[in-house]
Amino acid sequence: MLPLLINAIVLLVTLLYGCREDIRERAVPVVMWYPAVAIGIPMLIWFWYSVITSGSLPYMMPLIPLILFFVVAFYLFTRFHLMGMADTKALILITVLVPCFPFGPLTGYPLFGFPPYVFLPFSALFNAVVLNLLLPVAFFIMNLVKGNKAPLPYLFLGYPVKGETIADEFGIVMEHFEETDGNLSRSFIPVGAAIRDMLAGGKRVYTKSLKENPNQYKKELELYKKAGTVWISYGVPFLIPITAGFLTALVLGDFFMALLSLFMP
Incomplete structure (x- = not known):
């Protein structure tokens, strides 16, 4: 999972810088995303190559339709003015470049611990929504x-x-x-x-x-x-909850599972 860890670190630095610019200038420069994409694509190729050569592709296949669904959904959010362009770019990059957890979070992997239940973008988005509702x-x-x-x-x-x-x-x-x-x-x-x-x-x-x-x-x-x-x-830019949701998902895990555990015996 080293390539995903590298992508997560680079993307987190990018998001933190984007939050800073969004607060100061009310806009996120397009060039900000270029380094994350330039580094992310080779790391992504490395990740999927490792999946194929290790024989893990059948277990990881459920991630592919989830990635496609989330990318299309985030695009439609922007198309219908439900989300800003910077927010959509951030969520799409998280979905594509870090599709699953690069390491086990403190609370463990969501649900059963295998794809598609280790789908990090859902955890990051859900955490972001929860944090935004707490504002x-x-x-x-x-x-x-x-x-x-x-x-x-x-x-x-x-x-x-x-x-x-x-x-x-x-x-x-x-x-x-x-x-x-x-x-x-x-x-x-x-x-x-x-x-x-x-x-x-x-x-x-x-x-x-x-x-x-x-x-x-x-x-x-x-x-x-x-x-x-x-x-x-x-007027907290949604990019800030997205960044916080991404970070908390990586480190702490899925807030959804934490809430679900309260109602499970």
Whole structure:
């Protein structure tokens, strides 16, 4: 499993760098993926050559349809705008370059310990989804610790940032501001209205837009500075949970099996 271990290490370094760029620049450079592909393909050839020459191909064959299914599924996620391009590239590379565990995780291999149940991409994706679902709880605890005050739903959905540096943050503005005769008024945008507006393609204010089009949002930026702080929804790029899911799957194993074990005798 040495070739898969090399691919896992190279891909993990690539993903960590991608997370850094996604947070700082709100975009992942395409060239970032080239080294992982250049190293990954020879390692993949080495892996499958070893499988064939060792006589293990019949046991590993179930991985092939799984790889094809997941690659097509991830492509369709992007095609129908359910996932960003960088997220899709990350998941496809994980699926193709590290199709199974390069070593036994701390909790052991999922289920029976042989293909297709050692399919690492599923474990990485499931772990990523679980970690992503835990984010609202993490933000709620953070807001309580910091003493941030807002209606209860917003404590789970966001946090306050400095108005003068809001363009450097990552998320969507959760408040509405108006200035009348020098008096600034503010109110939280109702959660239901915000969701309906987003699905309808309405004018939600993204911090990314503030950074890329400051002239277009000159009035809003001035109001945010006067307000001092502005609540924004957390905008953690999904590439971060993907990276965390990949790392936890490699080291700890499958969260799905951990959850399943709670209900098994």
